[in-house]
Amino acid sequence: MNSRIKKFLSYYKPYLGLFYADMACAFMISAVTLVLPLCIRYVTKNILDGNMANAHQQLYVMGAVMLVLVAIHTICNMFVDYQGHTMGAMMERDMRRELFEHYQKLSNRFYDEQKTGQLMTRITNDSFSLSELYHHGPEDIVISMLKFVGAFIILINIDVKLTLIVFLFLPVMAVYSFYFNKRMNIALRKSKDRIGDINAQVEDTLSGIRVVKSFTNEPVEERKFAYENNRFVQSRKEGYKSEAYFSAGLIAFTQLITIAVIVFGGAGMLHSSLDLADLLTFILCIGILIEPIQRLVNFARLYQEGITAFDRFMEMLEIEPDIQDSADAIELAHAQGNVEFKQVSFKYNENYDYVLKDISLDIKAGEYVAFVGASGVGKTTLCSLIPRFYEITRGAILLDGKNISDISLHSLRRNIGIVQQDVYLFAGTISDNIRYGKMDASEEEIMEAAKKANAHDFIMDLPDGYDSDIGQRGVKLSGGQKQRLSIARVFLKNPPVIIFDEATSALDNESEKAVQESLEKLTDNRTTLVIAHRLSTVRNAQRIIVLTDSGIDEQGTHEELIKLDGTYANLYNLQLKI
Numbered sequence: 001m002n003s004r005i006k007k008f009l010s011y012y013k014p015y016l017g018l019f020y021a022d023m024a025c026a027f028m029i030s031a032v033t034l035v036l037p038l039c040i041r042y043v044t045k046n047i048l049d050g051n052m053a054n055a056h057q058q059l060y061v062m063g064a065v066m067l068v069l070v071a072i073h074t075i076c077n078m079f080v081d082y083q084g085h086t087m088g089a090m091m092e093r094d095m096r097r098e099l100f101e102h103y104q105k106l107s108n109r110f111y112d113e114q115k116t117g118q119l120m121t122r123i124t125n126d127s128f129s130l131s132e133l134y135h136h137g138p139e140d141i142v143i144s145m146l147k148f149v150g151a152f153i154i155l156i157n158i159d160v161k162l163t164l165i166v167f168l169f170l171p172v173m174a175v176y177s178f179y180f181n182k183r184m185n186i187a188l189r190k191s192k193d194r195i196g197d198i199n200a201q202v203e204d205t206l207s208g209i210r211v212v213k214s215f216t217n218e219p220v221e222e223r224k225f226a227y228e229n230n231r232f233v234q235s236r237k238e239g240y241k242s243e244a245y246f247s248a249g250l251i252a253f254t255q256l257i258t259i260a261v262i263v264f265g266g267a268g269m270l271h272s273s274l275d276l277a278d279l280l281t282f283i284l285c286i287g288i289l290i291e292p293i294q295r296l297v298n299f300a301r302l303y304q305e306g307i308t309a310f311d312r313f314m315e316m317l318e319i320e321p322d323i324q325d326s327a328d329a330i331e332l333a334h335a336q337g338n339v340e341f342k343q344v345s346f347k348y349n350e351n352y353d354y355v356l357k358d359i360s361l362d363i364k365a366g367e368y369v370a371f372v373g374a375s376g377v378g379k380t381t382l383c384s385l386i387p388r389f390y391e392i393t394r395g396a397i398l399l400d401g402k403n404i405s406d407i408s409l410h411s412l413r414r415n416i417g418i419v420q421q422d423v424y425l426f427a428g429t430i431s432d433n434i435r436y437g438k439m440d441a442s443e444e445e446i447m448e449a450a451k452k453a454n455a456h457d458f459i460m461d462l463p464d465g466y467d468s469d470i471g472q473r474g475v476k477l478s479g480g481q482k483q484r485l486s487i488a489r490v491f492l493k494n495p496p497v498i499i500f501d502e503a504t505s506a507l508d509n510e511s512e513k514a515v516q517e518s519l520e521k522l523t524d525n526r527t528t529l530v531i532a533h534r535l536s537t538v539r540n541a542q543r544i545i546v547l548t549d550s551g552i553d554e555q556g557t558h559e560e561l562i563k564l565d566g567t568y569a570n571l572y573n574l575q576l577k578i
């Protein structure tokens with residue numbers, strides 16, 4: 001069996017009991033639907049013809065039988081609707097969890113190329129389409145087949161000629177239904193895309209709401225939004241038009257078939273080849289015969305959408321994370337913090353130029369090293385290679401003498417703390433965000449970390465202290481406050497190596513001083529790599545490494561480099577003038 005089909009079916013495995021029960025109910029629904037008209041036929045043909053002695057009693061018995069059938073039908077319908085959908089939702093949850101876990105394994109290189117909105121669509125909309133197929137697919141096929149074949153057998157047993165007349169209509173009806181259903185699907189897909197465009201537009205405007213307001217460009221944004229919003233209505237209009245043709249057409253076909261049956265069946269009655277009970281049963285069975293067509297058309301749509309979603313799901317799942325643990329990766333408990341670059345070269349993509357070329361660098365445990373250099377020269381890139389956010393192209397990076405590609409990713413990253421330039425805070429409270437450094441930290445530990453990060457005082461000034469909500473991405477905090485929270489987070493993590501990518505945007509003097517002080521405390525007894533933009537950070541460094549496009553240009557202490565009167569001295573003098 002094709003491996004994708006196998007994978008598709010594997011999601012049923014934990015719910016086989018529920019699946020079989022669902023199928024059994026689908027079978028019962030079809031059976032009862034077919035037996036009911038036969039009961040009505042029996043009543044009209046045998047009980048109501050006035051020849052039965054105990055007609056009254058028989059009538060009540062049949063009434064009771066039909067009541068039981070209706071009860072079974074109702075219970076089975078409820079089971080299919082409730083448990084069947086629940087099974088679909090649980091399968092959807094399983095697939096979503098698998099994809100989410102996979103997303104977390106994919107590397108930075110992957111995310112550099114992707115749009116977050118599209119990845120979100122795959123994990124939400126696509127899994128929903130699949131859950132519908134998982135649940136309704138088998139059920140629709142079973143019910144449709146059983147009803148269609150069952151109704152056909154009943155009809156042909158009543159009157160062959162009349163059945164053939166009905167079957168003359170069916171191909172036309174099927175073609176008509178598939179045609180309009182296809183158009184409906186195209187419009188449906190279009191309107192889903194339009195919703196995606198509206199989402200993107202809203203996200204864009206709301207993310208940049210401060211810029212919009214500062215330029216008083218609200219009308220411009222409203223126009224852009226109105227454009228997308230109107231395109232959505234247009235696509236919906238097309239969809240509703242096809243839907244109207246589809247639904248009204250199906251009703252018309254059913255009515256046409258019923259009229260044909262009444263006319264031709266009536267003629268049969270006049271010629272005494274058919275009685276009233278047969279004609280009545282025939283008319284009741286027409287609905288049962290036609291309903292599967294509608295169901296199958298619906299199934300075709302579900303199938304198409306579900307399989308497309310499954311293909312997209314598998315495409316994503318089959319992307320191999322390009323940074324993984326090696327087969328015999330070692331666990332590094334607590335590193336000392338010696339970091340060595342051996343002839344390291346790196347480019348982001350095969351088609352790009354090298355960002356770093358033959359970098360060799362030996363940083364001793366506990367050393368405080370600052371990287372300086374022009375913007376875009378590769379300072380951030382160099383540091384992001386140590387936690388293996390990107391795989392180096394050539395050379396080797398060693399942590400305590402061990403090649404980082406031989407260390408398990410988890411233990412490597414556990415030993416490295418990073419304070420990013422663009423601090424990312426999660427929606428939630430101050431406490432939640434600091435705890436991110438150590439998920440089992442106590443309230444005392446959190447407060448201790450905040451104190452070390454010079455964050456405690458400003459936190460206590462907030463109305464809810466540590467329980468204050470910081471808003472989406474920490475919008476309710478200043479740049480310096482966000483940075484101190486991210487430093488507190490690293491204090492809790494307590495790694496032997498830290499990378500501090502200094503914020504380029506200027507902090508006010510007080511904030512800068514607070515950040516600087518907390519950073520100094522953080523660097524105690526740790527290997528510290530600072531991507532420096534400010535003179536104050538550079539001056540404190542035991543070693544300054546000056547990067548240029550051609551690699552490491554100079555290294556030494558501030559005094560040594562000033563004396564050298566080279567690139568660093570130039571940079572320094574330039575900053576002083578500003």
Ligand SMILES: Nc1ncnc2c1ncn2[C@@H]1O[C@H](COP(=O)(O)OP(=O)(O)OP(=O)(O)O)[C@@H](O)[C@H]1O
Nearest residue numbers: 112348355373374375376377378379380381382531
């Ligand atoms: N994810 C990425 N994909 C492709 N190229 C990238 C990526 N990130 C950075 N670059 C490129 O790599 C080069 C080095 O960027 P990097 O951010 O390391 O420089 P930097 O020295 O830290 O700059 P700055 O001081 O402005 O932060 C730049 O030319 C940049 O355009």
